Amino acid sequence: MKSKHYNPEDVVVSVDIGTTKVCVVAGIKNEHGKLEILGLGRVPCDGVIRGVVSNIEKTVKSIREAVQIVERQIKAKIKTVHVGIAGQHIKSLHHHGILTRDNAHDEISQEDIDKLINDMYKLVLPPGDKILHVIPQEYTVDNERGITEPIGMSGIRLEGNFHIITGQITASNNILRCIKKAGLEVADITLEPIASSMAVLNREEKEAGIVLVDIGGGTTDLTIFYEGVVRHTAVIPFGGYVVTRDIKEGCTIMNYQAEKLKVKFGSALAEEVLENKIITIPGLKGRSPKEISEKNLALIIQARMEEILEYVMYEIEKSGYRDKLIGGIVLTGGGSRLKHLEDLVEYHTGIPTKVSYPIEHLAHGYIKDLSSPVFSTSIGLLLNGLENRKYRSAIEMEIDPDNDAGMEKAEIGADSATQSVRNMGGSSRRDSDEPDEMDDENHGSESSGSKKSSFWGSVFNRTRDWFEASPDSDLN
Numbered sequence: 001m002k003s004k005h006y007n008p009e010d011v012v013v014s015v016d017i018g019t020t021k022v023c024v025v026a027g028i029k030n031e032h033g034k035l036e037i038l039g040l041g042r043v044p045c046d047g048v049i050r051g052v053v054s055n056i057e058k059t060v061k062s063i064r065e066a067v068q069i070v071e072r073q074i075k076a077k078i079k080t081v082h083v084g085i086a087g088q089h090i091k092s093l094h095h096h097g098i099l100t101r102d103n104a105h106d107e108i109s110q111e112d113i114d115k116l117i118n119d120m121y122k123l124v125l126p127p128g129d130k131i132l133h134v135i136p137q138e139y140t141v142d143n144e145r146g147i148t149e150p151i152g153m154s155g156i157r158l159e160g161n162f163h164i165i166t167g168q169i170t171a172s173n174n175i176l177r178c179i180k181k182a183g184l185e186v187a188d189i190t191l192e193p194i195a196s197s198m199a200v201l202n203r204e205e206k207e208a209g210i211v212l213v214d215i216g217g218g219t220t221d222l223t224i225f226y227e228g229v230v231r232h233t234a235v236i237p238f239g240g241y242v243v244t245r246d247i248k249e250g251c252t253i254m255n256y257q258a259e260k261l262k263v264k265f266g267s268a269l270a271e272e273v274l275e276n277k278i279i280t281i282p283g284l285k286g287r288s289p290k291e292i293s294e295k296n297l298a299l300i301i302q303a304r305m306e307e308i309l310e311y312v313m314y315e316i317e318k319s320g321y322r323d324k325l326i327g328g329i330v331l332t333g334g335g336s337r338l339k340h341l342e343d344l345v346e347y348h349t350g351i352p353t354k355v356s357y358p359i360e361h362l363a364h365g366y367i368k369d370l371s372s373p374v375f376s377t378s379i380g381l382l383l384n385g386l387e388n389r390k391y392r393s394a395i396e397m398e399i400d401p402d403n404d405a406g407m408e409k410a411e412i413g414a415d416s417a418t419q420s421v422r423n424m425g426g427s428s429r430r431d432s433d434e435p436d437e438m439d440d441e442n443h444g445s446e447s448s449g450s451k452k453s454s455f456w457g458s459v460f461n462r463t464r465d466w467f468e469a470s471p472d473s474d475l476n
Contacts, residue, residue, distance in 0.1 A: 008076065008396070011038065013222060014381035015081045015184075016192070017061065017175060019048045019218030020334070021061070024066040024081075025378045026074050029386050035379065037370060041069030050218035050237050051087030051192075053174040056181070063182040077396040079404060080185045082385035084192040084377055085132065085175055086219055088237035089168040094137075095120060097160045104156035108141065113151065116160050129166045132191055135230045137161040148229075149206050163230055174308055193221035193233060196379030199358035200332050200373075203228065210327030211351070213312055214376065215335025217241045221309055236311040240335035242305045250300045251292050251426035257281055261297060262338075268305050269340035269347075270298035304343065309348045316349075328352035332373040338405035 006028050016023040026039040043065045047058030069079050099116045101108070113136075120134045139147045141155035150158060163285035172189060179186050196214045197206075206225040214221040216239045224232040240262075247266075248258035261281075267273050313330075316322050328351050331341065336355050345353040358379040359371045370379070 006038075011074070011076075012382050012385040013064075013070070013078050013081045014378050015082065015083050015179065016378040016381060016386060017048060017053070017059065017063070017178070018045065018216055018377075019051060020241065021045050021217070021374075022062040022066045023378045024063070024078075025375070025382055026068045026070050027080070027379075027382045030363050032363070035361045035382060035386075036363045037366060039070035039073035040370070040375075040378075041066035041073075041368070043069070048218065050239075051085075051216070051235065052089065052171050053178060056174065056178060059178045060181045061177060063184075067182060067184070078184065078188045079396055081179065082187050082381045083175060083179060083189050084195050084357065084381050085167060085189050085218070086192040086221055086235055087167070087171055088219060088235055089171050090132075090191065090233070090235040091129070091167070092163060092165050092233045095123060095162050095164055097162060099158045099160075101156050101158060108150045108153050108155065108158060110151060112158055113160075116158060117162070120162050120164060123164070125166055128168055128170065130169045130172065131164055132167050132172070132189070133164040133165040133194070135165070137163055137231070163233070165233055167191075184259075190381060190384050191233065192216075192377045192380075193223040193235075194230065195384055196221070196332055196358075196376040197223055197225065197230075197380065198383045199329060199361065199376045199380035200356035201225065202360065205315060205327045205330070205363055208326035209321060209324045211312075211316060211325055211329045213329055213336075213345075214332050214333040215239055215308075215331065216333045216377075217335075220312070221333075222312060222315050224316070224321050224325075226321055226324055231321055232315065234315040236308060236315070237305075238308050238311070239333075239454055243301055243335070246300050246304050247297065251281075251290075251297070253281055253290065253292075254284070261292070262301065265294055266296060266301050267294075267298040267339045268301055268344040270295060270302050272340050272343070273298045277397070297464070301338065305338070305341065305344060306348060309345060313349055316351075324403060330354060330356045332356050332358070332376040334372075334374045336373045356383055404425065 011025065011026055011030045012028070013026045022043055022045045024041045025037060027035050027037045027172040030036050043062050045059060045062040047053060047055035047062065053059050071078055079270060097116050097119050099112060099119070101112065117134050117136065123131065125131070138145070138161055139150045140159040141147055141150050141153050142157050147153070175189065176186055193212060193214050197212050201210065201212060205229045209226040210224070212223045212225070218239045218241055220236040220239050222234045222236065223230060244255065244259045244262055247253070247262055248255050250259070251258065253261070261279065265279055273295050275295050279292045279294055279297070281290045283289045329345060329349065331345065331353060332355065338392050342353045343354055345351075355373065357371045357373055359366065361383060362370060363381065
């Protein structure tokens with residue numbers, strides 16, 4: 001990320017409220033159209049169950065903590081955010097709309113399209129549901145079918161097929177309430193799998209036909225694209241947390257030990273694990289340690305992942321696009337980091353599979369940890385916010401924006417809620433922001449001295465760490 005001035009009105013902030021964590025990201029689009037991340041805060045959250053807020057106070061606390069981390073990094077007060085929504089209450093349906101125009105000779109305008117789309121919001125839904133998104137599929141003008149861009153055409157009868165996504169009013173209201181209690185305003189609320197698709201899929205993949213499977217902590221979100229349009233969406237009420245719970249019960253260990261076992265030693269394909277590998281877990285309060293076979297651990301994980309894949313295949317078959325998926329299946333989300341998961345999905349579904357990372361839209365020199373599938377939804381929400389800029393400035397500067405000290409970049413620890421901040425002149429951007437020769441001559445001796453100091457400091461730290469080393473406490 002380059003050290004440069006930015007306009008506060010160009011900054012967009014997203015909030016991803018997940019089952020296991022709340023992630024807040026602030027970013028801007030640079031002159032090359034790439035996304036530069038200004039700040040990132042990620043903290044654990046236990047106030048959400050399967051994508052639905054179950055404890056307002058705990059969720060608000062996590063949002064506040066994550067927001068404060070980002071505010072310290074960007075030296076500004078966050079006011080407006082783009083939020084994601086998911087959960088097992090999400091449903092989708094298809095509907096056909098008709099608009100009869102007054103004059104067949106007048107060109108079809110954006111106003112006609114908007115009128116047809118707005119009519120979809122008048123649909124009668126089950127009590128307690130509301131429409132979140134209306135996504136056009138194709139249009140028909142005077143019996144001429146398969147039109148994707150009817151604006152400019154002439155006709156008396158305009159028809160459209162729409163994919164409509166609905167959710168519970170209470171679920172969305174609880175999300176809005178949490179954001180408001182955290183002292184923020186909501187710019188818009190977006191279905192999380194659609195946001196994730198913006199971060200990890202390109203136009204060519206959406207044209208070819210592809211399934212995006214976002215495996216989160218509480219839910220697995222599925223979106224099918226064909227000919228560049230969303231054709232089917234679904235939320236499966238199982239995710240990485242149920243795998244952790246199965247390990248906990250199958251191995252009779254603590255929940256945090258089960259999570260660390262899954263992340264560090266877990267495999268989604270048992271046949272890829274050797275029989276004689278044993279993991280030793282410290283006993284509870286002086287009790288004798290427990291030994292767990294890595295093969296048995298993989299068998300537990302594989303059984304649950306196969307169950308989730310059964311639901312995925314059911315939704316793919318239900319959509320009617322099973323034989324049109326040239327792009328295959330793309331996995332993302334925190335649950336996609338399981339070893340050998342791609343192989344298991346291919347074996348189970350017979351569809352080519354890959355894991356995708358949200359790096360395509362990031363500017364050069366991005367923080368390495370941002371390439372994790374965990375941040376697909378957060379980055380997608382940022383991209384969606386940048387496309388739909390119908391709000392005032394998302395932040396309020398607390399310092400002089402012309403002061404370079406106000407531009408810092410976060411060093412993100414994957415396992416830590418607290419983010420440390422460093423100046424933006426790091427080595428990650430050396431190739432894109434080289435100092436000139438005059439600068440090298442003036443500061444050569446100073447630079448050489450700092451390098452020597454850095455080297456001996458590194459040697460000292462490593463020696464100290466070796467003498468002070470303690471047993472790996474991952475599973476304590």
